[in-house]
Amino acid sequence: MSEPAPVMVNGFDGTRAADLPPEASELIARREAALGGAYRLFYEQPVELVRGAGVFLYDSAGRSYLDAYNNVPSVGHSHPHVTEAVARQLATLNTHTRYLTDGVVRYAERLLATHTLSGPGQAMFTCTGSEAVDLALRVARQYTGGTGVIVTANAYHGVTAATAELSPSLGPNVPLGPHVRTVPAPAAGVNFSAAVAWAIADLARHGVRLAAFLADSLFSSDGVLPDPAGFLAPVAETVRGAGGLYIADEVQAGFWRTGTHMWGYQRHGITPDIVTMGKPMGNGLPIAGIAASRDVLAEFGRTTRYFNTFGGNPVCVAAASAVLDVLETEGLPANAAATGGYLRDSASRLAAGSPVLGSVRGAGLYLGIDVIDPATGAPSGDLAAAVVNGMRGHRVLISATGPRGSVLKVRPPLPFGREHADQFLAVLSDVLADLPG
C-alpha cells in the first residue's frame, strides 16, 4: 500500500511534538504508542484540557479557552441539569430496549412532535451519528429496492464502512462506493436540483436504481452553505419524482443550531422521509438516531431485526431529555438566533475591512467565513490554518472546513452570548492584524 497520507484540516503534525512543552510532548508520545495512528489531534500546538463549563474549557494551568467550536456540548459544557439527570438515572436503572421502560417511549414521543416528516413518524435510536446514517441507508435501500445514493462533493456522513463510502471529505484513500454519485455543493447561480437530476440519470444509465439523496442541511463540510433558505425544496421533489428518499442529515444542523428552526430541513420548508440525528442530542452522551415516516419504516420493521444494545438506553435517554429541557427553559434557540445574527453581522463588517476574509455565511450559531489569499483572491487553506492557530494562541477555539480547508468553522455551544461573540471578534481582529505579509 502506498497511498499518500492525507492532510487533515487543522491537524497536528506529529513530527513536531519535540517543539512542545515537555509535559505535552510526553503525553503525546504515550498517546501515539497506545492509540491507533488514525487518531489525529487539533492545532499546531494541541490543547490539553481538564475541565469545561458553559462556553469555556480549561487546561491544567487553569487557563480558560473560549469554545467557539464544539456543537456537541450544545447546552454548555458540564451542564448541571444534564449531569444530574444522568447520575440519577445511572444510579437507578440502565438497561436495553427489550424490556419495557417508559423513558425511551416518552422521549421518542417528545422528539417526534418536533419533526415535520413526509408522514406520521417513528424513531429508532443508535449511539452515534454514523450508526444513524448507516441505519437510514439500510432502511432506504430496503424501502426503494435501489442502491444509488447521491451526496455532495465534500460531504461527510460517517465512519462505518457503509457511511465512509458516502463521505468524499474523508479523502481519496477512502473510496466512494460504486453506487454513490456526487454533485457539486450548492452555489449561487447553479441549479442544484438540475445537478441532482443529472446524477440520478447517470445512476439509471448504469442500471442503478436511486435509493436516496442524503445531505447535511447546512453543508458544513462543503464549507457551510445555508442560504438561501428554501433551495433544497426543489431537490426533494426531484428525488421523490425519481422514486428515491430524501434523507436529511441533521447531525450538524439539528437541535436549534440554526436558531430559527429546531431542524435544518425546516429552514428549507421540506418534509424529509428520514432524518438522522446525532452530536448535540445528549450533550456528549452517546445517543443518536433516526426519525422516519412510519410508511418508510414499516417493511424494514416487519422483516428485519435491529437491536442496538446501548441504543436508547435509559441513561442516554435521560441526557437527551435533559437537553430538550434546557433548550426550552434557557431560551437557547432565541439566543442562537440573536447571538448568531450579531456574530454574522459583526464578522461581515470585519470581513469588509480585511483583505483576508471573504464571504461570511451562517444560520444561527453555525458560521462559515471564507479565508482568501489577498494576492490571488483564491481560497486559502494555509491562511485559514494560520487564523485558526493564531486564535488558539489567544485561547479561542475554532477550526476550518470546506474542500480546501479555507473556511473558518465557528460553531460554539448555544449559550454563547454577546460578550463571548465580542471576545471572539476582538481576537479574530487581532489575529488578522498579526498575520504575516
Place this chain on the structure above:
Amino acid sequence: MSEPAPVMVNGFDGTRAADLPPEASELIARREAALGGAYRLFYEQPVELVRGAGVFLYDSAGRSYLDAYNNVPSVGHSHPHVTEAVARQLATLNTHTRYLTDGVVRYAERLLATHTLSGPGQAMFTCTGSEAVDLALRVARQYTGGTGVIVTANAYHGVTAATAELSPSLGPNVPLGPHVRTVPAPAAGVNFSAAVAWAIADLARHGVRLAAFLADSLFSSDGVLPDPAGFLAPVAETVRGAGGLYIADEVQAGFWRTGTHMWGYQRHGITPDIVTMGKPMGNGLPIAGIAASRDVLAEFGRTTRYFNTFGGNPVCVAAASAVLDVLETEGLPANAAATGGYLRDSASRLAAGSPVLGSVRGAGLYLGIDVIDPATGAPSGDLAAAVVNGMRGHRVLISATGPRGSVLKVRPPLPFGREHADQFLAVLSDVLADLPG
C-alpha cells in the same frame, strides 16, 4: 417486498398485547406508535423495569427479578463506583479525542496490558460493538488487500450495514455479503480448522482474497460452544497461513466473563491480530473498541482518518476505568469461575435427571443448556421458550440462543453468587416440573 417476518428467539408477539395488564398494554401501544417496528420486546409477557441493583431488577410494583441474563451491567446493575466516576467526570469535562486528555491514554495503556496480541498493541475506541467490528473489518480489508470474511453459521457480529452482512443469525431477510463464507459451528468430532480451510479455498476459487476469520470466542449465538479450550489455535494458524487476519470478537467473552481469562481468546491460547470489545466495557455506558497489533493498524492509521465523535470520550472512559477497578477490587473474576463452575455442575446434575435438558456447556458465568423434545430427542426451540417464559413467570430472567433457539442462555452480571445460583436452579427445577406433558 414480501419476505416473511422473522421469528425472534424469545420475542414478544405484539398481536397478544391485549392479553396483558392494561398499564403494560397501553405502554406497549404507545411504544409501537413511537418506535420503529424493528424494535422487539422479550417474553410472552414483557417485563417493565424501573430499577436495578446488583444482580436484581425491579418493576414498578417493587417486585424483584433475578437477572441471569444481562452481561452488559457486568459489575452489577447501578454499581455506585461506576455511577460516581461517571457523575464526577460529567460534571468536570466531556469532550472528544482531538484535544489532549490523559484519561483515554491511561485507559488504553491499562487495557492493552491485559491483551496478548500477535504484536505490541494499540487501541481505538468506538461507542458500540457493531462499530468496533465494522472498524476491524475496514482495517483488515485494508491491511490484507482482501475482502473475504469467514464466520460461523449462526454468527452475530453487528447491525451496521457491513457487520449485518457478517451476521447470519439475523435471518434470511438480511443477506450475507458476497464475499462472506460461513463454516459450521465447532462441534465434537468435527475438524473445525479443516472447515475454515475449505472456506478459504472456496473464496480463492471465486477470486476473493481472504481478509479475516472472525469469531465470538464463546460462539454465543451458535449455541454457546466454549470447549475444549484450545480448539481455536489451529484455526488461527490456518487463517494466517492463507494471509488473513484472526479477529477475536470479545463482545460476549471479554472482561473476565469466562472467569479464568480476561479474554476468551486467551482460553484458546491464541494471539489474535485484532480484538473487538463492547457490551460490558462501560457497564452500560456506550463504549467499545478494538485492540490490534501496531503492525496491523499502521497503514490504516497513516492513510485514513477515523474520528468517532463520542468514541473514547472522558465520561465513557471513566465508566470503563471504573469497571476495571471493580473487576480487580471485588474479586469478580474468581467469582465468575467459582459460581460459574458451581452453576454448571449443578445444572448438569439437574439435566441428568430431566428428559428435557441435554448438554450443559459453559465457561465462567456464560452457560448454554440444550433443551430437547423428550419424544424425539431433537433440539426444541418451543420447549426452550416455555422454560424461558416459565422462569420469567417466577421472576428469573434468562433467554435462549442457538440456530433453533433451543439453548438456554444464562449470562448474569458477574457478582452473581452461590445463593443466586441456587435460586436460579430451584426455579429452573420447578419450571421443568411444571412443563406440560
